[in-house]
Amino acid sequence: MDTGAGESVGRRWDPFACGRWDLVLAVGAVLVGCLLVFHGAVPNGFGRLGSLLETFLPWLGLAVPALTLLALWRRSVVALFAVLLPAAAWAGQFAQLLYVPPASGSAYDITVVQHNVSDENPDPAAAARALRAADADVIALEELTSAALPLYEGVLAAQYPHHAVIGTVGVWSKHPLREVRPVDIRPSGVGAGWNRGLRATATTPEGEVALYVAHLPSIRLSPTQGLASARRDESARLLGAALAAERLDRVIVLGDLNGTVDDRGLAPVVSQAGPADSGFALSWPAGMPLARIDQVLARAATVTRVWTLASTGSDHLPVAARIAF
Numbered sequence: 001m002d003t004g005a006g007e008s009v010g011r012r013w014d015p016f017a018c019g020r021w022d023l024v025l026a027v028g029a030v031l032v033g034c035l036l037v038f039h040g041a042v043p044n045g046f047g048r049l050g051s052l053l054e055t056f057l058p059w060l061g062l063a064v065p066a067l068t069l070l071a072l073w074r075r076s077v078v079a080l081f082a083v084l085l086p087a088a089a090w091a092g093q094f095a096q097l098l099y100v101p102p103a104s105g106s107a108y109d110i111t112v113v114q115h116n117v118s119d120e121n122p123d124p125a126a127a128a129r130a131l132r133a134a135d136a137d138v139i140a141l142e143e144l145t146s147a148a149l150p151l152y153e154g155v156l157a158a159q160y161p162h163h164a165v166i167g168t169v170g171v172w173s174k175h176p177l178r179e180v181r182p183v184d185i186r187p188s189g190v191g192a193g194w195n196r197g198l199r200a201t202a203t204t205p206e207g208e209v210a211l212y213v214a215h216l217p218s219i220r221l222s223p224t225q226g227l228a229s230a231r232r233d234e235s236a237r238l239l240g241a242a243l244a245a246e247r248l249d250r251v252i253v254l255g256d257l258n259g260t261v262d263d264r265g266l267a268p269v270v271s272q273a274g275p276a277d278s279g280f281a282l283s284w285p286a287g288m289p290l291a292r293i294d295q296v297l298a299r300a301a302t303v304t305r306v307w308t309l310a311s312t313g314s315d316h317l318p319v320a321a322r323i324a325f
Helices: 020-037 049-055 057-074 077-098 124-133 149-156 230-244 264-270
Strands: 110-116 138-142 162-166 169-173 177-182 197-204 207-215 220-222 226-228 251-256 294-299 302-308 319-324
Touching (some): 049 226, 049 264, 057 077, 110 124, 149 162, 149 169, 162 197, 169 197, 294 302, 294 319
Parallel strands (some): 110 138, 207 251
Antiparallel strands (some): 110 319, 138 169, 162 169, 177 197, 197 207
């Protein structure tokens, strides 16, 4: 009887032999590679499995060392060759993100910080001081509460004389702001008091820039419904439409978008303003970051560097970025 696990015992080792478990490893490697390359083909109809996969897509790369070790343990050349497929697929999509330009080596015009400060932050004043210390040109905040807002305003006022707040989102700037208005990104069924989007024109030394600050609806993961992202996706479409109608060429989008740039649910936004080409900058959850759902996107500009700052007491980490026009 052939058990598969001991098929090399009692005979000469053949590196090109393909027993049952060698075949399982090879098929598994091919499957991981296909998911990395063709993740868009995974349907979103039931439980939004496609978006769930894309949210954590880079983590599929962990399958490569695991499969490699198993192939070495099996001494299977066939399985090792198969592992090259997911390794190449992951490298093709994410290897460039491993490189983070040195702080002094990337040309840029302005620095921005994006942060969901949390409406349950125990020390908003300390969070504001930490953000101020980053010395960015623009700071965008979400989950501002009426109780915490005066603390943020007081700490940031001297260094950031220009600011605007609409609902629970706000922007602080060293440069003058004008044409401030709300951006309606309310999904259907949500009341008029739900204000989580704003737009402002910043007059920088390099010219006018449209700043968008947005906080898209949260998503939930449940064993019965999968990824509940319908409201987030609807809000993303509304934000994408607003960006498409923007008259200024230069646009910067800052916000807790509750999704990664690989998630197809954010495609209406990412198609209008692109992310950084380097740096993972995982921002959520703060204690053990698994994904960057806090985004800095730009149009007619390049996000040259993106990184996270130290924890501020929020469940998100602040995300800082340098932008070149």
